[in-house]
Amino acid sequence: MKIMVTGGAGYIGSHTVSALQEKGYEVVIYDNLSTGHKWAVRNCELVIGDLGNTKQLESVFDSHQISAVVHFAASSLVGESVSNPAKYYENNVIGSKRLFDVMLAKGVSKLVFSSTCATYGLPEVVPITENEKQSPINSYGWTKFMIERIMQDYGQAYGLNSIALRYFNAAGSAYEAGLGEAHSPESHVIPLLLETVTGKRDVFSLFGQDYNTEDGSCIRDYIHVKDLASAHILALERLLKNDSILEENCKSQDLTGFDCFNLGTGEGVSVLQLISTIEKVTGKNVPVRVCERREGDPPVLVAENRKAVKLLGWKPVYSDMENIIQSAYKWETMKAFCMGDMDQIANKIL
Ligand SMILES: NC(=O)c1ccc[n+]([C@@H]2O[C@H](COP(=O)([O-])OP(=O)(O)OC[C@H]3O[C@@H](n4cnc5c(N)ncnc54)[C@H](O)[C@@H]3O)[C@@H](O)[C@H]2O)c1
Numbered sequence: 001m002k003i004m005v006t007g008g009a010g011y012i013g014s015h016t017v018s019a020l021q022e023k024g025y026e027v028v029i030y031d032n033l034s035t036g037h038k039w040a041v042r043n044c045e046l047v048i049g050d051l052g053n054t055k056q057l058e059s060v061f062d063s064h065q066i067s068a069v070v071h072f073a074a075s076s077l078v079g080e081s082v083s084n085p086a087k088y089y090e091n092n093v094i095g096s097k098r099l100f101d102v103m104l105a106k107g108v109s110k111l112v113f114s115s116t117c118a119t120y121g122l123p124e125v126v127p128i129t130e131n132e133k134q135s136p137i138n139s140y141g142w143t144k145f146m147i148e149r150i151m152q153d154y155g156q157a158y159g160l161n162s163i164a165l166r167y168f169n170a171a172g173s174a175y176e177a178g179l180g181e182a183h184s185p186e187s188h189v190i191p192l193l194l195e196t197v198t199g200k201r202d203v204f205s206l207f208g209q210d211y212n213t214e215d216g217s218c219i220r221d222y223i224h225v226k227d228l229a230s231a232h233i234l235a236l237e238r239l240l241k242n243d244s245i246l247e248e249n250c251k252s253q254d255l256t257g258f259d260c261f262n263l264g265t266g267e268g269v270s271v272l273q274l275i276s277t278i279e280k281v282t283g284k285n286v287p288v289r290v291c292e293r294r295e296g297d298p299p300v301l302v303a304e305n306r307k308a309v310k311l312l313g314w315k316p317v318y319s320d321m322e323n324i325i326q327s328a329y330k331w332e333t334m335k336a337f338c339m340g341d342m343d344q345i346a347n348k349i350l
Pocket residue numbers: 006007008009010011012013030031032033034035036037049050051052071072073074075076091095114115116117166167168169170171
């Protein structure tokens with residue numbers, strides 16, 4: 001069975017492609033390599049293309065028998081989305097709509113989508129359930145919220161059969177498979193902290209210590225990327241098994257062909273707690289400079305994950321905080337070598 005993975009050369013996408021391949025699925029990746037990498041693509045076809053290119057998208061569906069799409073491709077930085085919302089509405093909302101239109105025109109109706117806890121904005125109840133009101137506070141969150149809305153409407157009107165996975169903070173690596181997070185410039189907290197302990201940065205900038213949390217820093221729910229990958233397989237198989245989840249959803253949510261799941265551990269970790277765990281795991285000191293809050297950052301985002309556990313049969317197994325940091329640290333120390341080496345190999349193959 002062949003699965004199209006948009007954004008499969010990116011961080012979470014590449015780990016999910018690897019999990020799909022382990023399960024025996026064939027994969028074709030569609031990626032413009034804006035933030036993804038050739039070296040992260042293994043044992044499958046990479047079509048270098050943009051979501052904006054309808055013709056190229058159509059030709060991928062024409063030349064492959066695609067059973068379902070797993071859609072990661074997006075711009076995904078909260079801070080950047082506040083300063084450059086046009087990029088986010090164009091790439092995420094318009095790009096996804098184009099993809100869904102092509103899918104449906106080519107008779108492919110099954111979709112797993114990378115959504116986010118950023119759609120909840122400032123949640124009233126924490127841990128956050130899927131029933132929490134979605135009220136984003138940054139453009140990135142709005143784009144993902146709008147895409148979910150399109151998925152619901154397309155389900156009702158055109159039979160799109162989709163699952164939105166609302167990830168909390170992806171972290172960690174499959175360093176043993178030579179995969180990990182490699183963004184440039186990096187903006188995510190764990191790689192930035194690790195760049196500081198390995199001497200690539202002089203100091204870590206802590207964005208705000210005046211939040212209404214126990215230690216004043218923001219709280220997030222960090223989920224290992226390999227646990228995210230396994231949830232995608234389960235969601236995909238749910239769609240593939242049930243030709244339509246329409247009936248079940250109509251009963252529970254009054255929605256058609258759409259379902260959503262939070263993917264987090266349920267454990268909140270503040271940035272200051274993260275720093276002390278990193279110091280413990282690496283045995284090194286993190287120099288910290290306290291800065292202004294970053295625009296668009298909610299103070300607390302922690303998942304209630306019972307729905308995914310119950311209905312998908314999902315169980316996070318790699319997401320212990322020390323384990324996440326160990327794996328991210330190992331990746332940080334080997335990534336330059338892996339990236340250079342793998343790039344040379346990838347350039348020869350592709
Ligand atoms: N990293 C997180 O903590 C997190 C949390 C919640 C949701 N998400 C979502 O998960 C998805 C993957 O995130 P990631 O951290 O792996 O990001 P990433 O930047 O590493 O991966 C995104 C991939 O999509 C590709 N891409 C972007 N725009 C494209 C376009 N127009 N056409 C084709 N390809 C395009 C990029 O080249 C890249 O390979 C995103 O949709 C993101 O919003 C991420």
